[in-house]
Amino acid sequence: MTDESNQPPQRDVTHLLTRLAALLPGWASELGFQELGIADAEVGEHAAHLDAWLERNRHGTMSYMTRHAHLRAQPDLLQQGTRRVISVRMDYLTDTDTPLDASPRAYVSRYALGRDYHKVLRGRLRKLQQRMEAWVTEHELPYAGSRPFTDSAPVLEKALASNAGLGWIGKHTLLLNQHAGSWFFLGEILTSLELPVSQPTATNRCGSCQACIDICPTDAIVAPYELDARRCISYLTIEHRDSIPIEFRRAIGNRIFGCDDCQVVCPWNRYAAFTGERDFQPRNELDTAALLTLFNWTEAEFDSASAGSAIRRAGYEGWLRNLAVALGNAPWEERIEATLRSRRAEATPLVREHIDWALAEQTARRGAA
Ligand code: B12
Ligand code: SF4
Structure with a gap:
């Protein structure tokens, strides 16, 4: 049913967005992602942490961290009209065991043993975006666009993923998930769709461990x-x-x-x-x-x-x-x-x-x- 402007009435839009949000985790799983959550485009106190970090020069020579600093904290400036961030994680740990420290064998960190994750995640995120857009078109939802990212643009990925319920930021500064640890990559789709948001991860479970x-x-x-x-x-x-x-x-x-x-x-x-x-x-x-x-x-x-x-x-x-x-x-x-x-x-x-x-x-x- 549509109104005179050819748009579905608001109650139908809300209903359709809720249906879409329920479909997304299954689609993501078919594409090899282990989890998906949805957050609004706010990073809250993380913006101030980023500023303090940059002021103390903790980024060293990673000048790309300063270049787009204001965008990192405001995804809606990065992709105009962004209302939600769809966050995903993909596990990468393989069954390998390399000795550490004084060894004649090399230790390459686990994330870099296989294919470049940027390529893997970007390709899969595009497929997820396409599937979502096909559904949006089929159901005639108002839509201003989406854009996938994985470490490819200035976005505070861990803060957004935490808001989307994928875990908490641990003392080592990586995102930790109580069912999956931290051996996973993050990626996201910024979208204009006002999807219902997931429950953020409220509990930090690091406790006294250091x-x-x-x-x-x-x-x-x-x-x-x-x-x-x-x-x-x-x-x-x-x-x-x-x-x-x-x-x-x-x-x-x-x-x-x-x-x-x-x-x-x-x-x-x-x-x-x-x-x-x-x-x-x-x-x-x-x-x-x-x-x-x-x-x-x-x-x-x-x-x-x-x-x-x-x-x-x-x-x-x-x-x-x-x-x-x-x-x-x-x-x-x-x-x-x-x-x-x-x-x-x-x-x-x-x-x-x-x-x-x-x-x-x-x-x-x-x-x-
Ligand atoms: C720059 C960067 C690095 C830098 C700096 C790391 C860092 N902690 O910032 C370097 C090169 C060191 C690095 C290393 C690694 N990285 Co890196 N990196 C990034 C990148 C591009 C940006 C991170 C960022 O925004 N830093 C800015 C600072 C301010 O943030 P922060 O240190 O995380 O601090 C946050 C919190 O701790 C908190 N905070 C800060 N200060 C304070 C103070 C208090 C009191 C409190 C309460 C909170 C708080 O707020 C901050 C903002 O959220 C992200 C991708 C992305 N676009 O997000 C990947 C990313 C974080 N990296 C990733 C990975 C896999 C790694 C490595 C494991 C790779 C490796 N094996 O060598 C290591 C891990 C090192 C570590 N312990 O973090 C993954 C992490 C996945 C996950 N599970 O969390 C990401 C998300 C890439 C991806 N798309 O998957 N990385
Ligand atoms: S912060 Fe983590 S990744 Fe960086 S040197 Fe220390 S143990 Fe290694």
């Missing part, structure tokens, strides 16, 4: 819920383009791309399920590779292995820099020392400086062995 703060190798969680990115191994090995400060190099151990310690130790991750997603299964043996094998990759080999993978973000120079640090931390081996020496001459000044550090560490260990 295992993540205690385990962090570089003391990056400077206070509960406050991360100084400049100290975080994830930042140092992925986002930071320059020399890795000496004070953090030993603590980095064999973590050559990202870090998971604060998640590994979190008791809530007992409830995390392994993903069945083929896209997230390890590629190029990144879960078992020896540091030396990865350090010996040529630029062409890195380009080929990193195609469609999150590791590409480090760039070849960053990759070698990180591996040099990890080789410096590995148990002494003749061939490690020899390989570091052999690659020194051709290295860029940045990588050479890290090789020199690694050689000094290896030589000292040889002396002690």
Whole structure:
């Protein structure tokens, strides 16, 4: 039934939006998402936390965090007419076990072992959006547009997901879900549809636990819920383009791309399920590779292995820099020392400086062995 303006009456609109909201979780599940929730487009006190974080320069050299800061806190400015945020999560943990710290094997953080999650989530979110739009058209709902995001635009994803009932922000600053832990990605669709909102996650279940703060190798969680990115191994090995400060190099151990310690130790991750997603299964043996094998990759080999993978973000120079640090931390081996020496001459000044550090560490260990 429609009125003179060809729009369904408001009571029908409300009814249809409620029906649509009930259909969305099932559609999301068919697309491989584990959970979906709906929130309004407000981030509340999170906007002030973001401002304080930026003022203290905790973002380091991630200048993209400052560039669109005002948009992060106001999704309706990012996509005009946004009234709701549909938040989803997708689990990524695979059944892999890599030794940490002084190991001749590389530790690549679990999120980066398989296909780049940006590509996976963006594709699935588009499909969800298309299905939703087809339903909206079929039911002649008033509609001004939607836009999918996953870490691809300035949005405070954890704050929005928490408002949508997907979990609470833990002391390590990641989103935690009482049934699923934290090994999942977030994505969202900003939409003009005034869908009924989900119950926000009101309870923070971290309690007195501070295992993540205690385990962090570089003391990056400077206070509960406050991360100084400049100290975080994830930042140092992925986002930071320059020399890795000496004070953090030993603590980095064999973590050559990202870090998971604060998640590994979190008791809530007992409830995390392994993903069945083929896209997230390890590629190029990144879960078992020896540091030396990865350090010996040529630029062409890195380009080929990193195609469609999150590791590409480090760039070849960053990759070698990180591996040099990890080789410096590995148990002494003749061939490690020899390989570091052999690659020194051709290295860029940045990588050479890290090789020199690694050689000094290896030589000292040889002396002690
Ligand atoms: C920048 C960034 C980083 C930076 C900085 C991390 C950070 N905590 O900000 C670096 C490079 C270090 C990083 C690392 C990682 N990241 Co990251 N990152 C982001 C990004 C792009 C923005 C995060 C952001 O807005 N930071 C701004 C600051 C202000 O926020 P915050 O530190 O989270 O603080 C919040 C709260 O703690 C609270 N708060 C702040 N101060 C205070 C003080 C008090 C007293 C209180 C009560 C609250 C409070 O308010 C803040 C705003 O909500 C998001 C994607 C997105 N667009 O949201 C992904 C994202 C957070 N990252 C993600 C992942 C997977 C990781 C890593 C696990 C990857 C890895 N294995 O190496 C690590 C984990 C490190 C960690 N402990 O957080 C996922 C997290 C999924 C989840 N379950 O939560 C996201 C959501 C990407 C995605 N789409 O899935 N990341
Ligand atoms: S990812 Fe690693 S370095 Fe960063 S806060 Fe967590 S434990 Fe600390």
